[in-house]
Amino acid sequence: MRAVYGAVLRSCRNFYSAVEGRIAQRIITLAYGHPPMWPDARLLDLLGIEHPIIQAPMAGAVSPEMVIQVSEAGGLGSLPCAMLTPDQARNDLGVIRQRTSRPVNLNFFCHTPPRSDPAMEARWRDRLRPYYAELGIDADAPNPAAIRNPFDDAFCRVVEEFKPEAVSFHFGLPTSDLLQRVKATGARVLSSANSVREARWLEERGCDAIIAQGFEAGGHQAMFLSHDVDTQVGTMALVPQIADAVKVPVIAAGGIADGRGIAAAFALGASGVQIGTAYLLCPEATIRPVHREALLSAHENETAMTNVFTGRPARGIMNRAMRVSVNVSVRPRTRKSPSS
Amino acid sequence: MRAVYGAVLRSCRNFYSAVEGRIAQRIITLAYGHPPMWPDARLLDLLGIEHPIIQAPMAGAVSPEMVIQVSEAGGLGSLPCAMLTPDQARNDLGVIRQRTSRPVNLNFFCHTPPRSDPAMEARWRDRLRPYYAELGIDADAPNPAAIRNPFDDAFCRVVEEFKPEAVSFHFGLPTSDLLQRVKATGARVLSSANSVREARWLEERGCDAIIAQGFEAGGHQAMFLSHDVDTQVGTMALVPQIADAVKVPVIAAGGIADGRGIAAAFALGASGVQIGTAYLLCPEATIRPVHREALLSAHENETAMTNVFTGRPARGIMNRAMRVSVNVSVRPRTRKSPSS
Numbered sequence: 035m036r037a038v039y040g041a042v043l044r045s046c047r048n049f050y051s052a053v054e055g056r057i058a059q060r061i062i063t064l065a066y067g068h069p070p071m072w073p074d075a076r077l078l079d080l081l082g083i084e085h086p087i088i089q090a091p092m093a094g095a096v097s098p099e100m101v102i103q104v105s106e107a108g109g110l111g112s113l114p115c116a117m118l119t120p121d122q123a124r125n126d127l128g129v130i131r132q133r134t135s136r137p138v139n140l141n142f143f144c145h146t147p148p149r150s151d152p153a154m155e156a157r158w159r160d161r162l163r164p165y166y167a168e169l170g171i172d173a174d175a176p177n178p179a180a181i182r183n184p185f186d187d188a189f190c191r192v193v194e195e196f197k198p199e200a201v202s203f204h205f206g207l208p209t210s211d212l213l214q215r216v217k218a219t220g221a222r223v224l225s226s227a228n229s230v231r232e233a234r235w236l237e238e239r240g241c242d243a244i245i246a247q248g249f250e251a252g253g254h255q256a257m258f259l260s261h262d263v264d265t266q267v268g269t270m271a272l273v274p275q276i277a278d279a280v281k282v283p284v285i286a287a288g289g290i291a292d293g294r295g296i297a298a299a300f301a302l303g304a305s306g307v308q309i310g311t312a313y314l315l316c317p318e319a320t321i322r323p324v325h326r327e328a329l330l331s332a333h334e335n336e337t338a339m340t341n342v343f344t345g346r347p348a349r350g351i352m353n354r355a356m357r358v359s360v361n362v363s364v365r366p367r368t369r370k371s372p373s374s
Numbered sequence: 375m376r377a378v379y380g381a382v383l384r385s386c387r388n389f390y391s392a393v394e395g396r397i398a399q400r401i402i403t404l405a406y407g408h409p410p411m412w413p414d415a416r417l418l419d420l421l422g423i424e425h426p427i428i429q430a431p432m433a434g435a436v437s438p439e440m441v442i443q444v445s446e447a448g449g450l451g452s453l454p455c456a457m458l459t460p461d462q463a464r465n466d467l468g469v470i471r472q473r474t475s476r477p478v479n480l481n482f483f484c485h486t487p488p489r490s491d492p493a494m495e496a497r498w499r500d501r502l503r504p505y506y507a508e509l510g511i512d513a514d515a516p517n518p519a520a521i522r523n524p525f526d527d528a529f530c531r532v533v534e535e536f537k538p539e540a541v542s543f544h545f546g547l548p549t550s551d552l553l554q555r556v557k558a559t560g561a562r563v564l565s566s567a568n569s570v571r572e573a574r575w576l577e578e579r580g581c582d583a584i585i586a587q588g589f590e591a592g593g594h595q596a597m598f599l600s601h602d603v604d605t606q607v608g609t610m611a612l613v614p615q616i617a618d619a620v621k622v623p624v625i626a627a628g629g630i631a632d633g634r635g636i637a638a639a640f641a642l643g644a645s646g647v648q649i650g651t652a653y654l655l656c657p658e659a660t661i662r663p664v665h666r667e668a669l670l671s672a673h674e675n676e677t678a679m680t681n682v683f684t685g686r687p688a689r690g691i692m693n694r695a696m697r698v699s700v701n702v703s704v705r706p707r708t709r710k711s712p713s714s
Contacts, residue, residue, distance in 0.1 A: 229675040249589065250608035264678040265692060268590035268608035270629035270638065275674045289610035297641035298610065302634050334615045335569040338604040352605060 076283040077306040080222055080242060081200055082137045084108030087296070088245075088285060090310030091141030091202065092253060093117045093182070098126045100318035105136040110200060112139040117181070120188040127196045137199035139224070140192075142185035145205040148345060182344065184208075190215050200224060205346070206232075206258035207239055226256035226287065228266055233276040233284075235259060245308055246276040248288030252311045254348040255339070263339055263347045270302070277303030328353075416623040417646040420562055420582055421540055422477045424448030427636070428585075428625060430650030431481030431542065432593060433457040433522070438466045438473075440658035445476040450540060452479040457521070460528040467536045477539035479564070480532070482525035485545040488685060522684065524548075530555050540564060545686075546572075546598035547579055566596035566627065568606055573616040573624075575599060585648050586616040588628030592651045594688040595679070603679055603687045610642070617643030668693075 077086045089096070089104040091114035101111030113130065115123045123140070130138055159173055166173035183189070185208045193201055193216055201216050202224035208216075217223060217240060226245040227233035233244045247256050248269025255266060267275075269288040277284045286299035287308040299307045314321055314329055321329075332351045341347045342359040350356070417426045429436070429444040431454035441451030453470065455463045463480070470478055499513055506513035523529070525548045533541055533556055541556050542564035548556075557563060557580060566585040567573035573584045587596050588609025595606065607615075609628040617624045626639035627648040639647045654661055654669055661669075672691045681687045682699040690696070 230673060231675070248608060248610060250611045260675065262675075265675045267674050268588060268610065268629050270588060270609040270635060271590045271631070271674060274632065274634045289608050291611070292614065294614045294642050295610060298638035301637035301641055333570060334607050334611060335571070335600065335602075335605045 077243060077285065080283060081110055083110050086285075086306030088112060088139065088202075088306060088308040089313055090253070090287065090308045091115075091139065091204075092310050092314070093141075093143075095314060095319050095321050097318050097320050098129045100313065100316060101130050101138055102133045103316075103318055104313075105130075105134045105138050108136075110137055110139050112141050112200075112202065114141045115189060115192075116141070116143040116183060116204070119183070120192050123189065123192050124195070127192065127198070131196065139200035139202055140196075140198045140221075141202045141204065142189055142208070143182050143205055144185045144203050144208045145182070145346070147182075147184060185212060187212070193221065194219055197221065202226075202245070204254060204256050206256075207236065207241070210239075213240065224285070227276060228255055228257045228272070229260060230275050230279045232257070232259050233280050237280045237282055241282060243283045243285055243305075244276060244280055245285045245287050246273045246304065247308075248272050248286070249339075250289030250349070251287050252337070252349050254344070254346050257347065261347075263341075266339075266347075269299075273299060273302040273304050414623070414645050417583060417625065420623060421450055423450050426625075426646030428452060428479065428542075428646060428648040429653050430593070430627065430648045431455075431479065431544075432650050432654070433481075433483075435654060435659050435661050437658050437660050438469045440653065440656060441470050441478055442473045443656075443658055444653075445470075445474045445478050448476075450477060450479050452481050452540075452542065454481045455529060455532075456481070456483040456523060456544070459523070460532050463529065463532050464535070467532065467538070471536065479540035479542050480536075480538045480561075481542045481544065482529055482548070483522050483545055484525045484543050484548045485522070485686070487522075487524060525552060527552070533561065534559055537561065542566075542585070544594060544596050546596075547576065547581070550579075553580065564625070567616060568595055568597045568612070569600060570615050570619045572597070572599050573620050577620045577622055581622060583623045583625055583645075584616060584620055585625045585627050586613045586644065587648075588612050588626070589679075590629030590689070591627050592677070592689050594684070594686050597687065601687075606679075606687075609639075613639060613642040613644050 078084065085108045087109040089100065089109055089111050091112035093114040093116040096112070096114050098113065101113050104111035111130070111134075113123070113126055118126065127138075127140070163173050185203065190212050197219045198221055200223075201221040204226055207213055207225055213223070222242040223240060224243050224245055225236045225241050226247040227236055228247050228249075233246065236244055245256075246269070249255075249266040250269050255263070257266070269286060269290070273284060273286045283305035284303060285306040285308050286302065286304035287310075290296060290299055290307050290309050291312045296307050311329070313319060315326065328351050336352050337349050338352045338356055339347050339349050340356045340359070342355055343350075418424065425448045427449040429440065429449055429451050431452035433454040433456040436452070436454050438453065441453050444451035451470070451474075453463070453466055458466065467478075467480070503513050525543065530552050537559045538561055540563075541561040544566055547553055547565055553563070562582040563580060564583050564585055565576045565581050566587040567576055568587050568589075573586065576584055585596075586609070589595075589606040590609055595603070597606070609626060609630070613624060613626045623645035624643060625646045625648050626642065626644035627650075630636060630639055630647050630649050631652045636647050651669070653659060655666065668691050676692050677689050678692045678696055679687050679689050680696045680699070682695055683690075
C-alpha cells in the first residue's frame with residue numbers, strides 16, 4: 035500500500051518546504067492583492083496529522099487495517115460506520131486504537147432513513163424480474179439489503195467512549211444535541227459540501243473544516259440542501275469558491291488521485307485533500323476481485339452518477355444496472371413539462 | 375478589461391520565474407520519479423505568445439476588439455467563426471490584422487449540420503406553443519435561427535488568405551484535405567478533447583496542441599467520439615490523464631476563472647489554459663445586458679448542461695427553457711429499459 039500513496043505523501047511533504055511557501059505566497063499575493071491562505075498548516079494543526087491527506091471513508095471498502103496504516107503513515111485514516119452497527123464500530127475502533135495512537139476519523143451518515151414502501155418495492159421487483167429470470171435468481175426471495183444506519187444516540191456513545199480526534203459526517207449534520215455531544219468529546223467535526231451554500235450552512239453550525247466535494251467524487255454526493263444533480267459543480271470550480279466563502283480550512287475532494295491533484299487542490303485554495311478511489315487498490319481495501327479488475331481496466335470516461343443503488347446520487351464505474359436505469363433514476367422527470 | 379484578466383496574466387508571468395520552475399521540477403520529480411513537463415514553455419513557443427492563456431472563442435459573444443486586446447496583452451485572442459459567414463470572418467480578421475501583429479486564433483466548428491426535418495420542427499413548435507402564447511409571440515412566424523456553419527472550402531480560403539498563427543476546431547477536425555490545407559499555411563492546429571480517446575485521436579491526426587475540456591466548461595462540449603453526457607469527466611480528473619496520454623502540449627479548459635485555476639491547471643500537467651466565461655464581463659464582449667446581469671448574479675450551482683438550444687450538449691446558466699426541457703433533452707431515454 036505504501037507504494038500507492040507513498041508518492042502522494044512525499045510530494046505533499048516536499049510541497050510544504052519554506053521556499054515553496056514563499057513562492058506560493060508571492061503568486062497569490064500578486065494575483066489577488068492579499069496574502070494567500072496557501073500553503074497553510076491549519077488542517078495539520080487542527081487534526082494533529084503530518085500530511086494533509088484524509089483517506090476517504092468508503093462504507094463497505096475500508097478495513098480497520100487501512101485506517102491504521104494511513105494514520106501511521108501520517109495521514110488521517112477514516113473508519114466508515116454507515117454500514118456498521120454501533121457494536122461493530124466499537125470493535126473495529128478497539129482494534130484501531132490498539133495498533134495506532136495517531137489521530138483517526140470516524141465517519142457517519144446523517145440521512146433520514148427511507149420509510150419502507152411495499153408498493154414501491156413490488157414495482158421494483160417487477161421491473162427487475164427479467165434480470166432475476168436471466169440470472170436464475172428467485173425474484174421473491176427475501177432481500178438481504180445492506181442497510182445504511184444514520185448517526186444516533188448509540189453511535190454517539192461510541193464516539194463518547196473512544197473520543198476519536200475527528201468525526202466526519204455525510205449528508206449534512208446530525209441533530210443539534212447529538213452534534214454538541216460530539217463536540218463536547220473534543221473531536222474535530224468535518225462534513226462535506228457540494229455548494230457554497232452548503233459550506234456556509236456547515237460552518238455556521240460549527241464545522242471545524244469543510245470538505246468541498248466536487249462532482250468528480252466517487253461514491254455518494256453529500257448534497258443535502260439541494261437534490262439537483264444537473265447543477266452539481268466540478269472540483270476545479272467548487273474549491274476556490276468555497277475557500278472564498280468560509281473561514282475554516284477547506285479539504286478538496288473529487289478527482290484527486292496523485293501528487294498533481296494534491297498540488298492543484300492547494301493552488302485552488304484547499305488546506306488538504308480527501309482521497310478515496312486511489313485507496314481502493316490497496317491490499318487493505320475490502321472490495322472484491324471483480325471490483326479490483328473493474329478499477330484497473332476502467333477508463334476516465336467510464337464512470338457516471340446514479341441513484342439506482344441507494345436512492346442517493348453516487349458516482350461509480352458504469353455497469354449494466356446503471357446503463358438500464360441511470361436515466362430514469364438520476365434525473366426523474368418530475369419537472370414541469372411544457373405540455374402540463 | 376485589463377482589470378478582469380490583468381491579475382490572471384500577472385500571476386501567470388510570475389509563475390514562470392526560474393525559481394518557481396525549479397520548485398515545480400523538484401515536486402514532480404520527487405512524486406513521479408521523472409522530471410516534470412511542468413512548467414514548460416512549449417505552448418508559448420508553439421504559438422509565439424507571452425502568456426499561456428487562450429481567450430476561448432465564444433460564438434456570438436466575442437468582438438474583434440476582444441481578440442485584439444487579448445493578443446496585444448500577450449495572450450491568444452480567438453475569433454469564433456461558427457456564427458459568421460466567410461465574408462464576415464474576412465472582415466473581422468481584416469480589422470484585427472490592422473490593429474495587432476501578434477498571434478491570433480481562428481476557431482471553427484466542424485460538425486455535420488443537421489438536416490432540416492419539417493415534422494420534427496412542427497413537433498417542437500407544438501411543444502413550445504404555450505410559451506409563444508404566454509409571451510405574445512406568433513408561433514407560426516418564420517424562425518430567424520442563428521445558424522452554425524461548419525468549416526468548409528470558403529472558410530479555408532479565409533485561413534489561406536490571412537494565415538492566422540493558430541486555427542482551433544470544435545467537435546473534432548475537418549476532412550483530411552481541408553486540414554492539410556490549413557496546416558500548409560503554417561497555422562498551428564488545436565482542437566478540444568473531452569476524453570483520453572479523443573485526445574489521442576486528435577494527436578494522431580496532427581493536432582499541435584490538445585485542449586482538455588472538462589465537464590465544467592461553459593458552452594458546447596466538444597465531444598465527438600462519444601455522445602454520452604453521463605460519463606463526461608471533470609477538469610481535475612481529465613487534464614492529468616490527457617497529459618499522460620499525448621506528447622503535444624495540453625491546454626486545460628473548464629472551471630478556470632482566476633490565477634488559482636491557472637496554477638492548478640499547471641500542477642495537473644497543462645502547458646496553458648483556455649478561459650471563456652471570465653471574459654464575458656469584459657466591455658468587449660457582445661453579450662446583452664440581461665446576460666451580464668445573469669452572470670453577475672449566478673451562483674456556482676446554477677449552471678447545467680443542456681442540448682435544448684442547439685442539439686449539442688452545452689453548459690449555461692440554468693434558465694426557464696432548460697428547466698422545462700433539460701431532462702428530456704440531455705438524457706434522451708434511448709437506452710434499453712428493463713421492460714423492453
